[in-house]
Amino acid sequence: MSDKSWLAEIPQLDRQELRDFKKLLDGSFREFSREYGDSIQSFFDPLLSTLIWFEKLLLSTPWWLVIAVLAAFSYAASRSVKLTIAVIASFLVIGYFGMWEDTMRTMSMIVVSTLLAILIGIPTGVAMVRSNRIQSLVTPILDVMQTMPAFVYLIPVVMLLGIGKVPGVIAVIIYAIPPVIRLTNLGIRLVDKEVLEAATAYGASPLQRLFGVQIPLAMPNIMAGINQTIMMALAMVVIASMIGVKGLGQPVLQAISNQYFTQGLLNGLAIVALAIIFDRISQSYAKRTLQNFGES
Template sequence: MAETSWLSEIPQLSRGELRDIRKGLDGIYRDFSREYGETIEALFDPLLAFLVWFEKLLLASPWFVIIAVIAALAWVASRSWKLVLGVVVSFFMIGYFGMWDDTMRTMSIILVCTLMAIALGVPIGIAMARSDRIQSTVTPMLDIMQTMPAFVYLIPVVMLLGIGKIPGVIAVIIYAIPPVIRLTNLGIRLVDKDVLEAATAYGASPIQRLMGVQLPLAMPTIMAGINQTIMMALSMVVIASMIGVKGLGQPVLKSITNQYFTLGLLNGLAIVALAIIFDRVSQAYAKRSQQHMEGLENG
């Protein structure tokens, strides 16, 4: 009873007041989406055109060409025949079980989202590393982005842009971008001060120090951030399928609603295969770049 009476003393909004606030905020956002939705959607037309073109390119290309290109990229990144063989076998099995088209659609979304996350995240991470004020401002935003349930991202995006690829891309980028921002900031901040002082003594400008010293030395850490961004983007595949993003997520969603165990299992394994391939290739590249930089430092 004492606890109940203590809680009753806390000032609270009445149900009517809370309802009025919610209705007011909903009305403001609804009016904003109606007024500016088409204008904002038009800004994303180039991205949509590129995404559609890239998806059609992957779907139209012969399967053996796609596998050869991905295997070549895996070899360049890792120099490991075992990894290359694993990539070839994984994609062959994906095609053998009839999941090739959905996998290509998922790859197009993931690659575009990853490129966008890198293009946005690395400059933000650099700005955070160069300014404590920017870091203190951006860090709470990243905390919110990483802890907010993924479904919540879909509500304002769908209200503003409707159903389709672009809302899915935006939701995936918001969910997946924090790691590359955080680890870019961390990697640059961990660069040895003595190395920076030596570069300054040789007359390097701030841009030269950034491009020639800080980014190369921070590359292993940045690659770890890119790796985590790819993993988080893949984890959004099923959720993004709820707003019309085609790919491996839609069969998984269908299997949940219709209790098709085998359909969900096979497409889930295809997502896992993509995640493992991207993870191993990016980790191998980060490891090789770190060994290269250590060799330059020792040399």
């Protein structure tokens, strides 16, 4: 008996039925995109306007002023002189090698995508803590989002919204949001029950316990989730460049296509520099917040 004879016992569609099934799904999605594509695009017009405005702001602002603002933000968040100097040096090197405009475009997309991921992810994580039913519903969705190949996200988004910034941002958010949801849920669940009981004994309301105790104590986990979201968003930049998103991803894609080693290396290092800067700033801010909470 053949080693593969058991395969014949598995019930499955024949090739014609499978082709018909695929045609049905493809036709339904195309019909949906024709019917509602314009409405969906108009819904995302504010997001497109925000992206364009923020990108123009970064590109039109003098480089020295952008670096000064980033250095001030870095010091305010971390209170670290070394980190602030590293931020200044990194952006000076990026400008020196002619990657300033691409870096500003990438930064605008990452900042907007991360803010939207935080605005959606943290409330979702809190809702999962409050309701086990919501957790059981959201967890498999997150599993699918984290295991689905990144290229697959581009197909429905491009079919609905075409090529451009908004599809790129949506694909980045879908790919990068699971860590902040998972770690928000985990961080709040790990808060010591005795601390919550003490807050309740002092007359704290559920909202006061959430914003005054649970979220501050869960901040290291939440910030770790935000870190991972930023890293995954930066990783998605190169893939998003395939649908017309300008930034550091496009030179990397060109380098892969044309075997430009130096171009790919420099732009890849610029992406790494952004990732390290965001990571160090967010981690320092989380540690300082937790320390201040402990002192108070």
